Amino acid sequence: MDSIKTFEVQLLGWAKSTSKKGPKVTFLLQDDDDIEFFEQFTLAKNKTAGQLFDIAVSLSSQDDQSKPEAKQKTRLSQDSAMLCKNENFQQWCYEKNCDNKLILNNEVMSKEYIYDKCGISSRSELDYNPEAVRRFKSMFREYGEWLMSRRKE
Numbered sequence: 001m002d003s004i005k006t007f008e009v010q011l012l013g014w015a016k017s018t019s020k021k022g023p024k025v026t027f028l029l030q031d032d033d034d035i036e037f038f039e040q041f042t043l044a045k046n047k048t049a050g051q052l053f054d055i056a057v058s059l060s061s062q063d064d065q066s067k068p069e070a071k072q073k074t075r076l077s078q079d080s081a082m083l084c085k086n087e088n089f090q091q092w093c094y095e096k097n098c099d100n101k102l103i104l105n106n107e108v109m110s111k112e113y114i115y116d117k118c119g120i121s122s123r124s125e126l127d128y129n130p131e132a133v134r135r136f137k138s139m140f141r142e143y144g145e146w147l148m149s150r151r152k153e
Contacts, residue, residue, distance in 0.1 A: 076126035076136055083140075084110040088150075092143050114139070 009027035017023045029035060083089050084107045093113040115121060118135040125132050 076133060077123040080114055080123050080126055080136065081111075084114070088147060089143060092146050095146075 009029055014025045015023060090106060090110045093110045097109070097113060111123070114123065114136070117139045118126065118132045120126065120129065120132050126136055
């Protein structure tokens with residue numbers, strides 16, 4: 001089974017560290033089949049797992065979840081701006097564009113890469129354009145896989 005998997009989850013709860021076990025976060029998986037990914041890491045009968053690496057990106061704001069009748073609006077513009085400041089993301093964008101016009105390894109180049117891959121002219125479009133959101137999620141999954149492969153090296 002693959003050691004890298006991307007899927008959407010819903011945050012169910014969290015608790016700050018009150019013991020030697022550390023803080024805890026609980027997620028709801030979207031599909032029963034997703035649990036198979038975690039089964040491969042089971043260390044004991046109590047379903048504890050080995051060490052995993054996680055990348056999380058907010059796909060919607062808390063306000064949007066309380067208003068299901070409203071058109072979903074995400075905060076991806078803010079998340080993408082933060083991502084562009086990340087040196088690993090900048091390096092990934094640079095490697096993806098080394099034969100392209102985007103030759104600088106910096107925040108501006110990363111922003112331009114997102115514009116190109118998502119078909120947008122402003123990151124704010126990621127907050128309301130469903131096609132741009134889909135493209136961003138796809139791009140981010142690819143980045144996550146790249147990041148995981150680097151951590152194995």
